[in-house]
Amino acid sequence: MHARLSARTVRLLAVTAAAAASLAAAAGTAGAATPGFGSHFHGQNYSGGNWGGYVSFGDFTTATASWTEPSVTCNSSNDLFAPWVGIDGDGSSTVEQTGVATDCSSGSPVYQAWYEMFPDAPVYYSTSEAPVAAGDQISATVTRTGDNTYKLDISDTTKGWSKTITKSLDSKHASAEAIIESPSDSYPSIDGGVKFSGVKFDDKNLADTSPQGLDADDNGSATFSPGDIGSDGQSFTMTRH
Numbered sequence: 001m002h003a004r005l006s007a008r009t010v011r012l013l014a015v016t017a018a019a020a021a022s023l024a025a026a027a028g029t030a031g032a033a034t035p036g037f038g039s040h041f042h043g044q045n046y047s048g049g050n051w052g053g054y055v056s057f058g059d060f061t062t063a064t065a066s067w068t069e070p071s072v073t074c075n076s077s078n079d080l081f082a083p084w085v086g087i088d089g090d091g092s093s094t095v096e097q098t099g100v101a102t103d104c105s106s107g108s109p110v111y112q113a114w115y116e117m118f119p120d121a122p123v124y125y126s127t128s129e130a131p132v133a134a135g136d137q138i139s140a141t142v143t144r145t146g147d148n149t150y151k152l153d154i155s156d157t158t159k160g161w162s163k164t165i166t167k168s169l170d171s172k173h174a175s176a177e178a179i180i181e182s183p184s185d186s187y188p189s190i191d192g193g194v195k196f197s198g199v200k201f202d203d204k205n206l207a208d209t210s211p212q213g214l215d216a217d218d219n220g221s222a223t224f225s226p227g228d229i230g231s232d233g234q235s236f237t238m239t240r241h
Helices: 007-012 014-027
Strands: 051-057 062-068 080-088 095-103 110-118 137-144 149-156 161-168 175-181 194-201 212-214 216-218 222-226 236-240
Touching: 051 194, 051 216, 051 222, 051 236, 062 080, 062 175, 080 137, 080 194, 095 137, 095 149, 110 149, 110 161, 175 194, 212 222
Parallel strands: none
Antiparallel strands: 051 175, 051 212, 062 137, 062 194, 080 095, 080 175, 095 110, 137 149, 149 161, 194 236, 216 222, 222 236
8 A cells, every 4th residue: 555644744854855856946957856756645634645636546558638837826935746647656656657846945936847757766857958837738648668668758739849758667557647746745826726638547538437536735724626527528627725
């Protein structure tokens, strides 16, 4: 089963995590280590802990999703979050994922695309090669191409770039998900929430994969919750309550 950390424990890591994220953003190079967007750690009072979105359980080989990168207002230098799509992580100790992180450690939002083969550290793409801004249209896909080989694709159709990487991991093949996550347990204010679209696992609409909703803890005082899946079977919005 997945590990459990209390919301308080996660928050104690926030200062160190935000400092590391700031260094990585300043460097702007692939390979910089920052706090991981990895295993599904539950908070004490929230169903999703540091994950929020939809997860489906099973031996999936492909997970894909798109979203509009949201405009945010930083409330503190601890604010750090990412929308992502991935395989594994809920009910397993490995995750194969890619998305866009928003880091507020500098006082202003910094957007950076990344991938992670958890438990390895995340790898961030250079902001000069893969720039992201609020309002950009992002698409991401994780594909298992062999027993333990994964292709991670992410693209910004607004800016016109795409990145693909193939990595290996002794993975568990346990789940697939479209998620927002804050390793620091601290979200910025997100204008309009986070709107996912085109969510499919193994080319099946999200609604047809027996998905389960998860609420994400927001600093121990609120939650980000997934709305109902849209009539297209592929879309939902994460909003704060």
